[in-house]
Each structure stands twice: as C-alpha cells, then as structure tokens.
Amino acid sequence: MQATILTIGDEILIGQIVDTNSVSIARQLNAAGIVVREKSSIGDNRDDIIAAIRRAEQHSQVIVITGGLGPTKDDITKKTLAELFECGMRFDEAVAHHVEQMLTVRGIAFNALNRSQAEVPEVCTVLHNAHGTAPGMWFEDAGCVIVSLPGVPFEMEHLMQDEVMPRLKSHFALRQIVHRTLITSGMAESILAETIAPWEESLPAYLKLAYLPAPGIVRLRLSAYEVEGSVVGEEIERQFAALRDMIPDYVVGFETATVEEQIHQILSERGQTLAVAESCTGGKIASKFTAMAGASAYFLAGLTTYSNQAKEQLLGVDPQLIEMHGAVSEEVARAMAEGARSVTGADYAVATTGIAGPTGGSEQKPIGTVWFALATPEKTVAIHHLCGTDRGQVIDRSTAFAIRLLRDELQGRSLFFDAKCK
C-alpha cells in the first residue's frame, strides 16, 4: 500500500515556512503499514494541484493533501478538488453550525467568509475538524482515497489521528512496516561503518539499514516494509543485540533516545544534582535538560555567563585567571565548573567556554575552540576541542560534547575515551 503526501501553499515553495505537517502524516501512515512513496510540495495553482494528484494516483492508493483550505481568496484547494472530481458544491449545515460556535467562543463575528467554509464539494465525505473552522474532506476515486486537510498543524494532527487513520485502517487491508533505530555516540560514521561491516553484510535481505549522522550521534535504522510485524520485530531485536555486543561502549539507546535522557535517568535514580555554566553554548545545555519532564528533580541551575564580569560575579571566577589565560582557557573552564558546583551546591557541574564565531578567533585559538570542564564530588577535569567553523555548528557540537562528557562520567567510563567534538 503506497501513499503520496501533497502539501499545498506558495509559502512552502518560497521557504517562508518549515513543513512539519508531512513529517507527522508520514509517521502516522508508516505506523499503520502504509509506505510513503513521495512527498511533494506545490503552489496554490490549479493546474499544478490537478497534475500532482493525477500523477500520484498512478502509484499511490492513498493521497493526503494539506493546505489551501482557508477562507481567503488565495486558498483554492477546495474548488480545485470540486473541478477535479467534476462536481458542484453543497452547503453543510453541521459544519456551518460548528464554525459559528467556535467563533462565538472567541468573540469573532460569523461573516460571509466564515460561512463559505461550510461549502464542500458534493462528492466528499466531511471529516469533522474539532479544533478549527476548515473541515477535512475524504474522496474516493478509482480505488484511490484522497484526503484534504487544513494546513494548521494542530488541526491537521487531530484530523489525521481521529478521522483519517481509523477510516484508512477499515478501508484497506494493511500489512506492517517496522522501523527500529539504534543510537550510537562517539564513533564517526565512516569508522562505525567499517567496524560493523561484517554485521551489516550478514543482515537478511528484507532488512534495510540506514545511517543517519547528526551532531554527536549516528543513528542506525533497520526498516522492513509490508511484512509480518511480530516476526520481523524479533529478528531486528536479535540483530541489534548482536550489534550492541560489537560496540557496547558506543550504544546510547533506541529510537529517539538522547544522551541527556540517559543522564536524566541516572541522576533521578541516584538523587544527585546538576548545574551547568555556559558561555559559548549560551543556555543550550540547560534547555536540553529542562525540556524533559521531571528535570526539576536534579537540575538545579544553569548559568549562562556570557560576559567576563558574569563569570566573575556569578561563578566566582578569579579575574586574574581571565586576564592571564583568556576567557577561553582550561583555567577558566575549570573555575566555571567548580564555581557552578559551589554556588549551586550541585553534585556535578559542566562548563563550556569557547569561540562560536563568526568573529573572535585568533591563530592560537581559532573559531571553534571550546574548553570543557566537568566538576564532580571527587575531581575536576578539562579538555578542549575544535568544534567546527560555523556558529550554529559550534554551539550544537559543543552542547552535544559537554553532555556526553557528563554521561561518560556518570556511567563510570574512562573519561574522554571518545573525546571528539562531533
């Protein structure tokens, strides 16, 4: 069973928005065993919309369309679908009533434009949009199901989950798709591929392996399409167990597991606490921890000490250290980590100080130079790395590296054993 996702809107083609709708739709279709063959984005243009649907019908039995359903003139998806399916429009009383109610709650007048949202192509089945004013629509055409949903992410999400997926599951006899991802950290992609080559070569043919590198990690995904899920699931578990035995020190976990989640779990279990002192990472390490529910159990404080004065006043860094060695130095990194432990009373503190760029580099300390320090109840350690050349890259890589340093320490591994800022 194959699907095409069509997102409609000039704003996508000019790069004014990031399309997250198709990500969510793809996930839901995959989870139900429907293979997404293609995702395509086109403008608010009648001919392009019709051509894209006709083309998708040639290889897909499911077409999910988002966008172009607003009440204003630039949105033309609805009337284009009526043209494509050669039908007129009908006024849906239930939709009109729902729209009027929604607007009343928000104190907005029900005008002619809102009323037009209740006009739908005669041949469609209306899908109730509980969270918005544009109804979803379900069409069937020559064995193919075409679904049109509003582009507002929240509304689209609920419509997919509550209306579209249950209908697709009862409409088609679906097989299963299995994806399982193992997360590794600390080994460059090329070295990892070389190391696990014998394992990769012995994989059964129906398992497809993908390498997905990202700052600090390489994800390995095994996928099987349109199979018996339970049997394949067990085989993937066996394969990943074998892989884990090959590279035990580099496996972080599965699926979306992150290194900060490992730390979250360890510190929560042990009842220990954490503080961070950030310069070049600028609050990003703190935000990684505090994004996780329950972080308040161990995360005491993050100090983003961007100025020298802040390093001195908030962390008690000796001004002479900064004067002698510069703010980006082993001495200052150590003093920041120790200062963070001491002012917050945390068991562990991680510190970063570096040159994110695009200016501020020198020959001795080029852009990308970052000093890291980790203060524990027993010791303080420090290390430096070149973390790239682009500001965003330096911030992301040094954030990932600092978190990994802490994780390695908490897991009792030889510190910095994979001390590379990737």
Place this chain on the structure above:
Amino acid sequence: MQATILTIGDEILIGQIVDTNSVSIARQLNAAGIVVREKSSIGDNRDDIIAAIRRAEQHSQVIVITGGLGPTKDDITKKTLAELFECGMRFDEAVAHHVEQMLTVRGIAFNALNRSQAEVPEVCTVLHNAHGTAPGMWFEDAGCVIVSLPGVPFEMEHLMQDEVMPRLKSHFALRQIVHRTLITSGMAESILAETIAPWEESLPAYLKLAYLPAPGIVRLRLSAYEVEGSVVGEEIERQFAALRDMIPDYVVGFETATVEEQIHQILSERGQTLAVAESCTGGKIASKFTAMAGASAYFLAGLTTYSNQAKEQLLGVDPQLIEMHGAVSEEVARAMAEGARSVTGADYAVATTGIAGPTGGSEQKPIGTVWFALATPEKTVAIHHLCGTDRGQVIDRSTAFAIRLLRDELQGRSLFFDAKCK
C-alpha cells in the same frame, strides 16, 4: 526561470526528520529571482531518483538535489547520477586531500569509506565543501543545471551560498522575485480579510496576496514574480502604507525578522545590556539570544534557576517570598528579574517562572501558568498567562512571550498591548 528541489532520503518519507534544507534552498533561489515550481522528497531508490530528475527537467532549468552523499552503502545518489548521465567515476585528488585533512584534525582515521568520498562522476564539476567530507557536484544536461549537495544542513547551506548561487547567477540571466510580508496581530483572519477587501480588490494584477495565519498573528504577503524589482518594490511599499492606514492598530511589523533580532539590534545600537532569569523556559530565552552572532555585545548572562535554592542563592530571591506565594508567583517573578539586574549589572532583565508540566499543576495554578517579569532601569512590571497544556508548547510560548515583552518595552509601546501567550 523555474527550479525544482529534490530531497533524497528514506528518513524524510518515514517522518524521522524535518526537512529544513529545502526551506533554505528555496529562500536562496527566490532571492536570486528563481521560482521554485515544486519541492519533492523521495527515497534512496535508484528508479525514483532518476524518474524525479527526468520529470523535473521537463519544467525546470535548475534542479537542486540534497542527500544521499554519505560514505555508507545506503547512500546511492552519486552512483545514480553517474548512471543517469552515463559516465564513469573519477578520483578527485583535491577532494581526497581535503577529506583527509578534515579527519586528521578531528583525530579520525582516513579509511576506504572516506576515500570513496573523493570518487565523483566524470562529467561533474566538483563544488568544494569547506565544512564537510562529501563534495557538492554541478552537472549540466540539455540546458538544465543539476546540483547535488550533501544533506547535512550547514554543509549544504555553505555550499549553496558560496558555490551554487554565484555560479547560477553567472550561468543564467535572472529577473527578480519580490516578496514582502506585513505582520498583523489582534484580528482574526476572516475579519481581517473582510476589513481589507477593498484594498485587496484594488491591488495590481501582478501582485499576489497570501494570508498566512499563525497563533496570534496573520501575515500578509505580497509577491511578484520575475519582474523589475525596484519598481515593484516601490509599489509594494505604497500598497502596504495604504494598508497600514486602514488598520494602524493591528500592524506589528514586516518580514520574517524575529523579535529577538529586533532586540539584538536595539540593544547593540544603544549600548545597553541584558540578563535573563529563567525557570520554566529553562535556558531557551538565553539560547535564542546567544544563537545570534554579536550577542556578546549586550547579553551579559542567563540564570536558569530551576530550584528554589538557585533562585535564592543566585538571584537573591527572598526564601519567604517563595514560601508565602510559591515559586510560580508575581512576587517571585519580580524578585527574579530584579535579582538578575542586580547581580549582573544589566540594564534590562527578563524573568520567567511557571509550570511547564506534565505534573505540578493545581486548581489555582494549572499547568501552563507562567509569571513573567521585566526589570528596567525605571521600573519592574509583571504579568501572568496560561501558555498551553503541553510541556514543549508551554516552554516555546512563554519563551516567545517573554521576548515580546522586552521588545515592546524597548520600542516604547504600551506594555502588554497584545498580551496573549500564543
């Protein structure tokens, strides 16, 4: 001049990653006057890649491809392009040398897989990837330019900017595309459309109007394709000036400039400084500012005081205030903002304290309750809002709201004029 963007990778089709590459590519092409006709994502599949390129060649003179250039077996873009253009592979010594150098700096061995990254199709021109190991490639085929770039976002970004765009500009005679966006706030899309209908109807035919609603705002974009930029630019200015006169209280500003960028500019110009004291936003406000190059000119420090103790020790919040009113309260928010000003010496300080969830809510203070405070040289103000029900949503919305509060103050507007946490 029309273009197609092709992103390659199974991870896109299964919804494992959000495609931001095509956003950046679309923006750069548009800025140079190249209209993006379609964006398409396909899997790591030979036949699909070839079919997609052949199809794009029918209507596009520029095809930008990203992804599938890694050193591992699942990446097949390079060999598929060689097949499509019916040529062999050649070994590029300069690429090999660059890859080896990059790996050496990071302490990674140069193995056979890395070496294979220097193999390129004979007919392509290599585009130097200064920030990564996979070279970009430029092909010309029957009047069409096909560019293949790695999928790692910052590598792709630099290649587009430094290698692809200059070449496209000298290869083609390009006209201009003009997009200008006006941001409104406080009027629902349907009411706005009704109100400005006379203006919309009188627009010249070559100006295309789009409505882009988002939580709290409606953006109005005027676009003109393949025109003489300066003349059209002036006409758009005139049209937006007329629109502004119709709805003066609802116009927030122009373009995609973020609110933090506005603050960045104002503080840099005035030589004033900023500190932030974050509880529920957990470092995210700090990271928004520190992501911008030059933030060190005004951003002194961020204090992510997650624990009560940190609020007391780092910001000097009176423990009795927390005891009497709770950590999520007007009193504590004010004390945090004032404390941040006082310990850092900053001119302005913003503070957040709230309940991000999923636990910790109560009847009086449900999940999503956030108190904000802003301390300035003259005064301290505070306000609270319900910022949603989902942890990520609460963090994002309260981060955006806190930044908006500061911006409004710096622009001398009546504080909280659109005080809704969206």
